Amino acid sequence: MSATAMPSMLSVRGLGFGYGAKVVGSEVDLEVRRGEVLCLLGPNGSGKTTLFKTMLGLLPAQAGEVLLEGRPLAGLPRLEIARRVAYVPQAQAAHFPFRVLDMVVMGRTAHLGLFAAPGREDRAKALGALDALGIADLAYAEYTRISGGQRQLALIARALAQDAPAIVMDEPTASLDFGNQVVVLGEVKRLAERGLAVVLSTHDPDHAFSVGNRVALLDGGRLIAQGRPAEVLTPDRLRAVYGVSVVVERLSQGQMVCAPDYGADAPAT
Amino acid sequence: MPESVRLVRTRAEALANHPAAIVAGLGALLIALILVASTVGAYPLSLGEMLAALGRRLTGAAPVGQVDTVLFEVRLPRVFAAVVVGAAIAGAGAAYQTLFRNPLVSPDILGVSTGAGLGAVLGIFLSLPVAGIQLSAFVVGLATVGLVYAIASVVHGREPILVLVLAGVVVGSLTGAAISLLKILADPYDQLPAITFWLLGSLSAIRKGEVWTALPLVLIGLVPLVLLRWRINVLSLGDDEAKALGVEAGRLRMIVIAAATLMTASVVAISGVIGWVGLVIPHIARMLVGPSFDRLLPTALLLGASYLLLVDTLARTMARIEVPIGILTAVIGAPFFLWLLARGREGWS
Numbered sequence: 001m002s003a004t005a006m007p008s009m010l011s012v013r014g015l016g017f018g019y020g021a022k023v024v025g026s027e028v029d030l031e032v033r034r035g036e037v038l039c040l041l042g043p044n045g046s047g048k049t050t051l052f053k054t055m056l057g058l059l060p061a062q063a064g065e066v067l068l069e070g071r072p073l074a075g076l077p078r079l080e081i082a083r084r085v086a087y088v089p090q091a092q093a094a095h096f097p098f099r100v101l102d103m104v105v106m107g108r109t110a111h112l113g114l115f116a117a118p119g120r121e122d123r124a125k126a127l128g129a130l131d132a133l134g135i136a137d138l139a140y141a142e143y144t145r146i147s148g149g150q151r152q153l154a155l156i157a158r159a160l161a162q163d164a165p166a167i168v169m170d171e172p173t174a175s176l177d178f179g180n181q182v183v184v185l186g187e188v189k190r191l192a193e194r195g196l197a198v199v200l201s202t203h204d205p206d207h208a209f210s211v212g213n214r215v216a217l218l219d220g221g222r223l224i225a226q227g228r229p230a231e232v233l234t235p236d237r238l239r240a241v242y243g244v245s246v247v248v249e250r251l252s253q254g255q256m257v258c259a260p261d262y263g264a265d266a267p268a269t
Numbered sequence: 270m271p272e273s274v275r276l277v278r279t280r281a282e283a284l285a286n287h288p289a290a291i292v293a294g295l296g297a298l299l300i301a302l303i304l305v306a307s308t309v310g311a312y313p314l315s316l317g318e319m320l321a322a323l324g325r326r327l328t329g330a331a332p333v334g335q336v337d338t339v340l341f342e343v344r345l346p347r348v349f350a351a352v353v354v355g356a357a358i359a360g361a362g363a364a365y366q367t368l369f370r371n372p373l374v375s376p377d378i379l380g381v382s383t384g385a386g387l388g389a390v391l392g393i394f395l396s397l398p399v400a401g402i403q404l405s406a407f408v409v410g411l412a413t414v415g416l417v418y419a420i421a422s423v424v425h426g427r428e429p430i431l432v433l434v435l436a437g438v439v440v441g442s443l444t445g446a447a448i449s450l451l452k453i454l455a456d457p458y459d460q461l462p463a464i465t466f467w468l469l470g471s472l473s474a475i476r477k478g479e480v481w482t483a484l485p486l487v488l489i490g491l492v493p494l495v496l497l498r499w500r501i502n503v504l505s506l507g508d509d510e511a512k513a514l515g516v517e518a519g520r521l522r523m524i525v526i527a528a529a530t531l532m533t534a535s536v537v538a539i540s541g542v543i544g545w546v547g548l549v550i551p552h553i554a555r556m557l558v559g560p561s562f563d564r565l566l567p568t569a570l571l572l573g574a575s576y577l578l579l580v581d582t583l584a585r586t587m588a589r590i591e592v593p594i595g596i597l598t599a600v601i602g603a604p605f606f607l608w609l610l611a612r613g614r615e616g617w618s
Contacts, residue, residue: 058509082515089510095370096505096560106503110515117499117563162514 008033009069009197010055010085010166016063017047017054017221023062024050025221032197032214034165037188039208039229040201042218043242048201051218052170055199056087068166082110086159088169091151100146100154101126101139107161122161129160133187148175156184160191167191169200173207185211205233205246205258217241230256288558288568295571299352302575306348306582312339342477350475351581352574354536355546357487358382359573360566361529362547363554364494367505367562368525369433372555375548376533379437383444384413385534386468386542390451393463399482403538407486410534414526416440470541470595472581479539486535490528494566501525502562543577543595545602550576552609 011031018024025047032038042048053059055066057073066073068084086107101123108122118126130136133153138146143154152175159167172188173181189211192198202208208215208229215232217224219241225232238246238258245261308314314322314336322340325332332338358376365379366372376382388409392402420436448468455461466474494501500521504511508518533547554568577594580601584592 053509056513058512078512078517079515082513087510087513089513095507096367096372096555098560102502102559102561106506106514109500109503112499114500115496 007070008067010168010199011067012051012055012064013067014064015051015054015061015066017050017059018062019050019059023221025218026063028064028218028221028223030199030216030223030226032166032199034195034197035192036213037192037198037200037211039212039215040199040218041203041205041208041215041233042201046218047221048218049170052087052168052199052201056085056168057081079110082162082164084164085166085168086162086164088152088155088159088167088172090170091148091155091175097142097144099139100130100135100141100143103143103154104130104139104158104161107158107163110162110164125163126157126161129157130154132160133157134183149177149180152176153180153184156187165195166197166199169198171201171203173202173204181207205229205238205248208233209256209258233258235261288564291557292564292567292571295568295575299571299575299578302578302582303348303352306351306578307340307344309582309586310339310344311585314340314344346477346480347472347475347581347585348578350472350480350539351578353480353484353487354472354540354543355550355577356570356574357483357490357532357536358543358547359550359554359569359576360491360494361532362573363551363562363565363569364501364525364529365547366551367501367560367565368522368529370505370507372552373548374434375545376529377542377544377547378434378441380413380417380441380444381410381530381533382537382542382544382547383441383448385410385530385537387413387444387448387451388534389467389538389541390448390455390464392538393460393467394451394455396460399479399538403482403486403535406538407531407534410537411527411530413440413444414530418526467537467541469593470543470598471584471591471593472540473585473591475539483535483539487532490530490532490535491570493524493528497521497524498563498566505560505562541595543598545598545606546573546577549602549605 008031013029015028016023016026017028028051030038040048040051050059054061057066057076057078061074068076068081073081104126105118105122107129108118108125112118112122127136127139130139133156135150135153135157138150138154143151146154152172156169156172159169169188172184176184185207188198188200192211192213212229214227215229216226217232217237224241225237233248235246235248238244238248246258247261248256248258250256304316308316308319312335318336319340322333322337324330325337326341361381362375365374365376385406388406389402391409392405397405417433417436417440420440421433424432424436452461452464455464500516503514503516504518504521504525506514511518537543550573551565551569554565554572558564558568580597581594584594584597
């Protein structure tokens, strides 16, 4: 099956989003198919988190619609949404000292009966997810006592345990050190290879180059461009959005990288 | 299966038995306390006398002297009441703390018990029967929490928990004013002593029938908490995360508030306002078995029952006059609460 014939897993059409009457963004069209990573890039305050919350049905759409496997999300019960799309929020300060395994096993909620609690199989799935991310040894640590990076990995493990065909990740690399960023991005790539549809937001164009099949550039609540990373993330566009000069180069092994060009704004001699 | 997972598995099974052992231990403690509390008092009984009386009751044999009267008409109903009231308040407190993601929230802070107190006072003022007083306590208790919650939603500050607590303080003070007004208007010979009794908190005037009226209401409140234990747990992550995990957060919160309020209001109607239990007991339970609500709830229920039974037994035996139970729970609870504050916000910031 060619990529274009693959059904879109998660898509938004003419989406307007914001809090209450306050408009944060409008006229956004996006889609992500199974086996694909869509990177959402945009400066602080461009509306990435609000867009994600609307895509997950946590905020009502102000205009347009969100579609899950072609069906409008608006009419679906939470349970049905959670079985189709998992959410990885930014790792926040925890409230109660849950054990990491307890936290991850909560990903199984959408697969449990209304009055049921997770059983042996659910815990095995949660442990498997922790192991896939290399943090099985943290299973019985308190979530409040592990590092921010480890919390982010635990939240990704929770999304894996949720077994949904689509995952929305809000800046999954934001609180991670360099090594953990590489671990998480590698895991994102593997999720897509396993046939999942992944949408993630990031501040780093290099992340879009390394894992994004497609990238969408958001600025002031509007999509500036969308397409293959090499086509969208040009020095001119990045300068227009972020107000800084960058160089985009292809490394000898084919990987594209983006780096600030500190000399560009210096007066010519 | 990788070695790391296998190792973790072994530990998992070892730890999985841990909460069950704690719950079993608390169950045994409660039974022991019930036996002790049934024998001590103004008319002491030996364990043998008590068991003999129980045997007579079970076989239908004729009662012997005062023993049976003391045991079945006075002591056991009171022991039973302490168990039911303590369990209900601690269970409701655990639900509230989990729901509002904050271990400083208790039914008292949100106004359920003061609101229920006002409802009970209003019921006494209108000379309603016990069932009517309980209904009044329930309705006003629920309305009070509803009002607190509505105010907090409207204010919608950046610190929603803080706003909620402050709204609780404001509404609680209004509730107190309403209670004062009713006390002035009440009949000083008949109604006022009854009102004072409710507000001091005591199990001394408990009669058999009253516990049996409260118990079904407590159980009706408890059933949804038990059934929805896992989803309540997930709700403690906050609305957005809970919804993304498949939980209908708004609807679930309404159910939990109604259930915990029913439990609190129906026991406040027979015991009066007993502070601190709903705050401190869930704390201790969380220290024992962790924050997971499916483990927290049974632990808090058993611990609350044991604690109030112990305090009530002290209240009726430690001095020549009966010490109001609300005073004792405050004397024990307040220093404990300060100790928790001094320990810092670690673990539940």
